[in-house]
Amino acid sequence: MSEPLLRATNLVKEFPVMGTGGLLRPPTRFRAVDDVSFEIRSGETLALVGESGSGKSTTARLAARLLDVTSGTVELDGEDVTGLGRSALNRFRSDVQVVFQDPFSSLNPRHTVERIVTSPLVYQQRTVPGGARAFTRALMERVGLDPDHSQKYPAQFSGGQAQRIGIARALAVGPRVVVCDEAVSALDVSVQAQVINLLRDLQREEDLTYLFIAHDLAVVRQIATRVAVMTQGRIVEEGERDAVFGAPRHEYTRKLLDAVPRIRPEWERRRRANAGRPTGAPA
């Protein structure tokens, strides 16, 4: 079996919590991520699921090196990237990009699509292949946007279209891993499905690996190959999507699944029907 592309080992993240005891009292620390480990192989989609506050986004930010770890390591393709300095981190950012939940707050409202999409390359002092206009047009086509709108501003697009701009920006540097942090959660269900289809197409065509953060299991089942379930800062269960959905081992996973009544019986049926066959995407 191939080596993991992204590996997180014993990640811990603590945040200071200011008490009411005044300056003489040292701040206590809240452990948002508590000894989290996972591996993602090239081409896989690992979904991190769990209720609000379970530590999913913090884990995603640690893995993308947007936050410094308290302890633990992040490795990309076998290289420890936990303590990278600024220029090495720039290289890491070419390999690992993030798509955030709210496209309108993660896209600069005063910048055109062209400026937004080319900004990661400019920031990295890389030349924009073929010039900014042609590069942006090609990327817009790639994510299903009208390339004639490259001089428009985020507010002139719908939520789903704005998220496609966020995806285009992530693709601009040619990443190998994309961290999708609740990337479809703010969208209407029908738009969600379209963006998930886009992410799946891009994964196949661009050979992408996803760390996909979501609290919505109906979304996760459409895209995940493996699922890790988080609660209170820890991963309590991890496995192939069909195994986790069809035969959850941990009480917390069962509770999560029971909150979406349709999913579990459907997966149990599918698992029985497919017994002995390799797992595949749901029909």
Ligand SMILES: Nc1ncnc2c1ncn2[C@@H]1O[C@H](COP(=O)(O)OP(=O)(O)OP(=O)(O)O)[C@@H](O)[C@H]1O
């Ligand atoms: N910068 C921070 N300072 C202090 N506490 C934080 C910080 N960021 C996150 N937390 C806390 O860490 C815990 C985990 O938050 P996190 O956002 O990772 O959870 P989540 O599972 O992604 O939840 P949600 O889906 O609501 O974002 C929460 O209790 C949150 O309040």
